[in-house]
Amino acid sequence: MAQLSFFAAFLAATIIAPAAYAEKTEGASRGLQVIFAHPEIEELSRSLASSRDGTPSIYYLTESSRGRANLDVISPQRWQRMSEGERYDRLVKFYFANTRDRSNRGLRHTACFMGDGGRFLKEFFDPQVRIKFLENDVVGTVSNDTYMVGIQFQAKLPDQAAVDAHFRVLHCQSSGKMGLISEAEEKGANRNPQSVSALPKVKGRLIASVEQEGFQINDEVKGGRGLPRFELKADYEKARPSPEDRPWQGMDIRTEEGARLFADTTAAYFYDGLANQNVNPERNFIAQDSSRYWCHMPWLNQGDSQREGIHGLTKERDLRPSPMYQVAGKGDNDILGSDWGVAFYNSYGCQTLGKIFGSPKSGLVNPPNWSAARFEDGTLAAKILFTTADFPALRGAFEWMANVSQPRQTDREITPVKYIQIDLAVRDSSIKGTKPDSLYWVMTSYYYDREYEAPADSPIRRIKNLPPAFLKMRPIGVQTGFEVADSLIFKGSMTNQPTGRLNGPADNPASSCLSCHGVAGTRIAMSPGIMSNVDFKTQVANRQHLDYSQQVALARRNYETRARNRIELSDRGGRSRNR
Numbered sequence: 222m223a224q225l226s227f228f229a230a231f232l233a234a235t236i237i238a239p240a241a242y243a244e245k246t247e248g249a250s251r252g253l254q255v256i257f258a259h260p261e262i263e264e265l266s267r268s269l270a271s272s273r274d275g276t277p278s279i280y281y282l283t284e285s286s287r288g289r290a291n292l293d294v295i296s297p298q299r300w301q302r303m304s305e306g307e308r309y310d311r312l313v314k315f316y317f318a319n320t321r322d323r324s325n326r327g328l329r330h331t332a333c334f335m336g337d338g339g340r341f342l343k344e345f346f347d348p349q350v351r352i353k354f355l356e357n358d359v360v361g362t363v364s365n366d367t368y369m370v371g372i373q374f375q376a377k378l379p380d381q382a383a384v385d386a387h388f389r390v391l392h393c394q395s396s397g398k399m400g401l402i403s404e405a406e407e408k409g410a411n412r413n414p415q416s417v418s419a420l421p422k423v424k425g426r427l428i429a430s431v432e433q434e435g436f437q438i439n440d441e442v443k444g445g446r447g448l449p450r451f452e453l454k455a456d457y458e459k460a461r462p463s464p465e466d467r468p469w470q471g472m473d474i475r476t477e478e479g480a481r482l483f484a485d486t487t488a489a490y491f492y493d494g495l496a497n498q499n500v501n502p503e504r505n506f507i508a509q510d511s512s513r514y515w516c517h518m519p520w521l522n523q524g525d526s527q528r529e530g531i532h533g534l535t536k537e538r539d540l541r542p543s544p545m546y547q548v549a550g551k552g553d554n555d556i557l558g559s560d561w562g563v564a565f566y567n568s569y570g571c572q573t574l575g576k577i578f579g580s581p582k583s584g585l586v587n588p589p590n591w592s593a594a595r596f597e598d599g600t601l602a603a604k605i606l607f608t609t610a611d612f613p614a615l616r617g618a619f620e621w622m623a624n625v626s627q628p629r630q631t632d633r634e635i636t637p638v639k640y641i642q643i644d645l646a647v648r649d650s651s652i653k654g655t656k657p658d659s660l661y662w663v664m665t666s667y668y669y670d671r672e673y674e675a676p677a678d679s680p681i682r683r684i685k686n687l688p689p690a691f692l693k694m695r696p697i698g699v700q701t702g703f704e705v706a707d708s709l710i711f712k713g714s715m716t717n718q719p720t721g722r723l724n725g726p727a728d729n730p731a732s733s734c735l736s737c738h739g740v741a742g743t744r745i746a747m748s749p750g751i752m753s754n755v756d757f758k759t760q761v762a763n764r765q766h767l768d769y770s771q772q773v774a775l776a777r778r779n780y781e782t783r784a785r786n787r788i789e790l791s792d793r794g795g796r797s798r799n800r
């Protein structure tokens with residue numbers, strides 16, 4: 222059997238300068254090769270490993286048919302005590318738990334890691350800890366924020382052709398809105414390790430070329446005749462910012478009246494030309510069909526949460542009860558459904574995306590220039606959010622059919638989803654009330670409320686052919702900084718954050734809009750995120766932040782943990798053992 226070797230790639234960082242981005246290989250003991258962009262990254266990673274989570278481990282959660290969670294926590298010691306075959310079996314289970322298209326149908330399972338991403342790879346994939354059937358190098362990659370690792374391996378089972386496999390694993394808690402394994406689940410779980418029976422076969426697929434990889438849609442929709450097929454709009458070179466794309470310019474949001482006008486002006490600007498495109502709801506929000514310029518974020522097409530193929534939705538945190546949506550018989554930690562969102566950027570925002578990524582037409586910037594993530598005045602990002610949940614308060618909501626999975630599942634099928642929330646983020650220093658300390662961002666959000674009617678003088682009322690459910694979206698308030706006083710919650714509305722910061726029903730109540738978005742690109746966990754203006758200043762000072770864009774942060778993680786082809790690996794000094 223071939224020996225396993227491994228290298229971890231730390232793709233980093235804009236700590237010094239964008240030009241110094243290049244990956245750098247450093248030899249290490251016992252045949253281990255690690256790629257660091259800068260020694261500082263390695264240092265930082267070490268100190269975080271000890272301060273954040275301690276020893277790394279793998280969490281593998283399965284749900285029994287009776288809905289009981291089985292949690293298998295694998296420490297490095299246990300991993301080392303396993304046989305080579307058991308380790309292969311586990312590796313393949315983690316692979317299935319993280320790749321949607323090959324999951325074991327019917328089995329709800331999730332795998333994630335705890336601890337620091339780099340340390341996790343080192344301790345579990347040390348070349349001396351052999352794994353059965355592995356033919357070639359295991360390649361480990363770690364995202365710059367350490368929340369995501371990529372694992373790439375070649376397996377050869379007896380009497381079968383060798384397969385190349387690649388998958389990504391997320392940090393269990395710090396990784397994203399999905400909150401892979403909740404604390405309650407961890408406490409309540411049955412801890413008997415799963416019994417290892419047959420050795421599963423992996424059917425992997427390594428994407429050979431990375432050039433356009435982040436710009437395709439990988440989700441395969443089965444059926445759905447008559448439904449649109451989502452196409453990524455990434456012609457960033459065509460973005461032409463103009464004052465028309467900045468209807469809120471100069472507004473004053475320091476009073477409730479002014480803030481309401483700002484919110485409705487912004488939402489109306491977004492809806493007009495997207496929400497009213499077609500009488501068929503499925504044919505609305507198609508960026509390509511709008512006369513106004515809109516674009517999407519690339520590199521969100523990977524893993525369990527990847528963009529679905531009908532409307533471009535990505536999977537988000539599961540919906541739980543909130544002050545807005547109390548559901549009879551459901552407690553705070555009960556899951557009501559899975560949530561899915563799709564975001565659009567206006568011309569100002571898209572111009573910045575062009576600086577980061579280039580574009581498929583005009584040429585891609587490779588690697589992307591992450592330090593160009595500094596959005597200009599006039600930028601708007603808007604995200605519409607849908608849920609698979611169905612309860613009385615959602616009756617009458619705007620509906621789509623989407624190719625989605627349920628909470629904790631990876632298999633997708635075409636399912637009705639209801640529109641419950643819209644999030645809007647604007648960067649504009651001309652707005653009175655935005656603040657230099659928070660880089661002039663203001664966020665606002667709406668949720669579906671059957672009891673609400675947009676007031677007669679709202680700009681949203683003036684949009685022709687707007688589906689009526691959109692008039693029932695209730696504005697929550699605005700947020701311009703991290704302190705409680707920086708959120709203005711509108712009378713008659715409520716927020717999903719106990720101390721009064723702006724937050725929507727789909728969001729994690731431990732955090733808030735700016736608290737969570739402010740950590741984008743940093744190693745600070747999203748929840749609770751940043752709770753004071755002083756803490757944010759520290760982040761800005763270290764220059765790693767991605768200017769509040771969680772989508773850029775996710776795109777970056779996906780890019781940095783992508784599968785490498787053999788040529789790319791040998792270029793970078795990886796130990797390839799091709800025969």
Ligand code: HEC
Nearest residue numbers: 535564602644646664666724725728733734737770771772
């Ligand atoms: C706990 C973290 C968290 C909280 C709280 C949160 N978001 Fe987000 N948000 C995310 C993540 C992660 C994404 C990217 C997910 C995706 O698109 O797949 C995102 C995406 C977005 C986008 C798309 C553009 C971008 O910046 O990535 C907007 C706009 C947005 N959120 C606004 C809001 C608003 C407004 C609120 C409060 C009502 C809010 N968010 C609360 C994590 C959060």
